[in-house]
Amino acid sequence: xxxxxxxxxxGKLSSNxxxxxxxxxxxxxxxxxxxxxxxxxxxxxxxxxAAIETQIDTHLKxxxxxxxxxxxFEPMHHLTFSAxxxxxxxxxxxxxxxxxxxxxxxxxxxxxxxxxxxSAFTHEHLPLSDGPIHVGSTVEHMFKPNIExxxxxGMVPFGFELLGLSExxxxxSDRILRVMIEISRAVGSQGMVDGMYQEMLHAESKGxxxxxxxxxxxxxxxxLHACAAAxxxxxxxxxxxxxxxxxxxxxxxxxxxxxxxxxxKNKEGRFEIVKKLKGLALKELEMFDGKNxxxxxxxxEV
Amino acid sequence: xxxxxxxxxxGKLSSNxxxxxxxxxxxxxxxxxxxxxxxxxxxxxxxxxAAIETQIDTHLKxxxxxxxxxxxFEPMHHLTFSAxxxxxxxxxxxxxxxxxxxxxxxxxxxxxxxxxxxSAFTHEHLPLSDGPIHVGSTVEHMFKPNIExxxxxGMVPFGFELLGLSExxxxxSDRILRVMIEISRAVGSQGMVDGMYQEMLHAESKGxxxxxxxxxxxxxxxxLHACAAAxxxxxxxxxxxxxxxxxxxxxxxxxxxxxxxxxxKNKEGRFEIVKKLKGLALKELEMFDGKNxxxxxxxxEV
Numbered sequence: 001x002x003x004x005x006x007x008x009x010x011g012k013l014s015s016n017x018x019x020x021x022x023x024x025x026x027x028x029x030x031x032x033x034x035x036x037x038x039x040x041x042x043x044x045x046x047x048x049x050a051a052i053e054t055q056i057d058t059h060l061k062x063x064x065x066x067x068x069x070x071x072x073f074e075p076m077h078h079l080t081f082s083a084x085x086x087x088x089x090x091x092x093x094x095x096x097x098x099x100x101x102x103x104x105x106x107x108x109x110x111x112x113x114x115x116x117x118x119s120a121f122t123h124e125h126l127p128l129s130d131g132p133i134h135v136g137s138t139v140e141h142m143f144k145p146n147i148e149x150x151x152x153x154g155m156v157p158f159g160f161e162l163l164g165l166s167e168x169x170x171x172x173s174d175r176i177l178r179v180m181i182e183i184s185r186a187v188g189s190q191g192m193v194d195g196m197y198q199e200m201l202h203a204e205s206k207g208x209x210x211x212x213x214x215x216x217x218x219x220x221x222x223x224l225h226a227c228a229a230a231x232x233x234x235x236x237x238x239x240x241x242x243x244x245x246x247x248x249x250x251x252x253x254x255x256x257x258x259x260x261x262x263x264x265k266n267k268e269g270r271f272e273i274v275k276k277l278k279g280l281a282l283k284e285l286e287m288f289d290g291k292n293x294x295x296x297x298x299x300x301e302v
Numbered sequence: 303x304x305x306x307x308x309x310x311x312x313g314k315l316s317s318n319x320x321x322x323x324x325x326x327x328x329x330x331x332x333x334x335x336x337x338x339x340x341x342x343x344x345x346x347x348x349x350x351x352a353a354i355e356t357q358i359d360t361h362l363k364x365x366x367x368x369x370x371x372x373x374x375f376e377p378m379h380h381l382t383f384s385a386x387x388x389x390x391x392x393x394x395x396x397x398x399x400x401x402x403x404x405x406x407x408x409x410x411x412x413x414x415x416x417x418x419x420x421s422a423f424t425h426e427h428l429p430l431s432d433g434p435i436h437v438g439s440t441v442e443h444m445f446k447p448n449i450e451x452x453x454x455x456g457m458v459p460f461g462f463e464l465l466g467l468s469e470x471x472x473x474x475s476d477r478i479l480r481v482m483i484e485i486s487r488a489v490g491s492q493g494m495v496d497g498m499y500q501e502m503l504h505a506e507s508k509g510x511x512x513x514x515x516x517x518x519x520x521x522x523x524x525x526l527h528a529c530a531a532a533x534x535x536x537x538x539x540x541x542x543x544x545x546x547x548x549x550x551x552x553x554x555x556x557x558x559x560x561x562x563x564x565x566x567k568n569k570e571g572r573f574e575i576v577k578k579l580k581g582l583a584l585k586e587l588e589m590f591d592g593k594n595x596x597x598x599x600x601x602x603e604v
Contacts, residue, residue, distance in 0.1 A: 189375065
């Protein structure tokens, strides 16, 4: 096969492409996980989230090496790391640790969740014949449209493959199956896809309907974060009550992200909604105790 | 939510849309599974495949009812049934029965495989800003491009969800996990996505390179059929030897489909290649015996 000699790149790659984290900083949804302050505890929390992000990135880089067919794996590698960052994958790991599990138990699920998010992000900005789903998208395209269509179609099953081949799948296949179902639902027709569709309609009609904005935030960022937290708790061996509490906590964390950086970002009255959501989120953490609660609650500092 | 009142349809739906099987007949890749003759055995074989197809359709129709959000489920229903038919899903069921399993054990996997195929089919014909992946596509679009982009993004995880929630997952989670891995690989970056990409490049360059045509047939139809047959054998409780024999049989069946109806359809010398592939396929069936072998081998009658 001569496939490896064909370049899939749309234009000349800038040096930034090789430093995806640098590229991401200006992208929508991205926010530093923790607001920097001088206190020791906050410094520790910041290091905690940074360490989780590094673990997830390392796992993804090890899994998505640039190998033949490079026409497929080169864009897959770049689109995985150049998509906006979501707080859902690190939340998955933190939830696992909160219920007493080890970070290692949740790294594959967190990586799979990032792949789903990056896939949706790429498709949302794809130049279709009548414009992208994300109305008004200004994302810079590194590849031709057909590559940005096909590559995410490989990323989604790859996320499931990673889960199926994980060490956890050998040790506890029931938990991994449950996680796969959780992820399928969150990213599928009744979750993220529904949210993307409603957001597009909302943007086209230039509506400011509060109910629709909250619905979009719930379906897009909310349910992905709810799923991430629930998956972490499942993999960490949490009780059903812990799983459900963390699912709700994740829902509110994600909705806050959506109100601040997503569909709600220009909405009047968003600060009141965020305040209300923070209160609800903290309530879900009441049954947990210890320093891990302080750590996981820093996700509310947006 | 007012979502259910918004129509996702691009234009007026013709009555054909409600009879997807009728619509499909002229689409690429479709061929009747069995050549009709007057002999009793061939009539029985024909009924056998028709019964399997009905079972798969019934399972999919029961799973994808048109329910809220209808903006999502209406196109999902239509795109599932209006995509071209592939022989991979029925092969999955037949392989399961060949190793002594019951058809019911493989229906969910066969349905998931159809969802993956229908998703790829839709994306392959999507009107991107610089034209569809399937160069020269003349498929009629029932929905706006954004719907034909997003809906398959929901169909793929839905296929995994069906598997995760299946009765088989309760009874034998290891087998279902293995099937999920098989499907992920066949439809992902090293399988169907690679084949689609190479086919597009091949069509753009108007090349007739024999090696590339065979590679595309292997990656697109070949590996999907190989996966389908292996999944059927896994779910039917086949031995590792049976699984691998059926995987190879599926590979050749799929490659023949590709040579006759896919990338190889206009290629000179395709009949010689098909003849060779038939011989190789029949060799893989030698270890099996009984009337089920005759039945499964009718897939070679293209």
